[in-house]
Amino acid sequence: MGRAGLGRRVRAVVLSLLLILVSFAWPATSPGNRVARAAQVAFGQAPILAYHNVDYSGSEYSVTPEQLDEQCRWLVENGYSAITLHQFWEAATNSGKLPPNPVLLTNDDGWASAITFAEVLGRHGMAGTYFVNSVSPLTAEQILLLSQLGSVQAHTSNHVHLSGLAYEGQLAEIAENKAYLEAITGQPVHFLAWPFGDRDDSAVQAAAAAGIIGAFGLGGVTADLLAIDPYHIPRIMMVAGDDLPTFAAKVGG
Numbered sequence: 001m002g003r004a005g006l007g008r009r010v011r012a013v014v015l016s017l018l019l020i021l022v023s024f025a026w027p028a029t030s031p032g033n034r035v036a037r038a039a040q041v042a043f044g045q046a047p048i049l050a051y052h053n054v055d056y057s058g059s060e061y062s063v064t065p066e067q068l069d070e071q072c073r074w075l076v077e078n079g080y081s082a083i084t085l086h087q088f089w090e091a092a093t094n095s096g097k098l099p100p101n102p103v104l105l106t107n108d109d110g111w112a113s114a115i116t117f118a119e120v121l122g123r124h125g126m127a128g129t130y131f132v133n134s135v136s137p138l139t140a141e142q143i144l145l146l147s148q149l150g151s152v153q154a155h156t157s158n159h160v161h162l163s164g165l166a167y168e169g170q171l172a173e174i175a176e177n178k179a180y181l182e183a184i185t186g187q188p189v190h191f192l193a194w195p196f197g198d199r200d201d202s203a204v205q206a207a208a209a210a211g212i213i214g215a216f217g218l219g220g221v222t223a224d225l226l227a228i229d230p231y232h233i234p235r236i237m238m239v240a241g242d243d244l245p246t247f248a249a250k251v252g253g
């Protein structure tokens, strides 16, 4: 074989190696496989999104109904599954099974627009988790409705910084709010979101004494289901400036 023939052989071998590489690489970059791979990578991880108002105020912690709708559609189209609080807790504490790419959508304070939040999620077949203060403007009928569409949980009576209170005050803020919500919904309240994400060791003890078994803060990171700290569960704050790429980055962690 001359030099030219050898060159052709080498080129043919290189070409067939390239073809083999491409045939292996191609499925991994198709949309379906990207979703499957994302599910594997995300195993044990569940972003918990913390929303507040859903309106056109433009304030930092508001999103518009259209923005929320677009975000819900993005979750569906990208293979995410909105899970319930119960599903989340079972997976975190009892090895409960979750669908691929789980995400928990929560709404704080019990603003009147919590109803809008429920309506938008409902269009996408998603259930929300609502952390409601006793001073919320929602009527008892509306709080009951939210508990039927999703889950209503504690956020203290008056939305104060708990670390600024002594133990008795912390216990009253949590226990009275819990009793208020349970009387309206007829369902047990076992979870809490710390107002402002603020708590101290004493507040954690007060929550436990009041019958709270899990409490959500902020922190901005994706929750690791395999190593959950039950009274310090991190959530990701959703804000007015979240365009879709920002939203995707927050959810994707």
Ligand SMILES: [Zn+2]
Pocket: 108, 109, 155, 159, 194, 195, 196
């Ligand atoms: Zn709040």
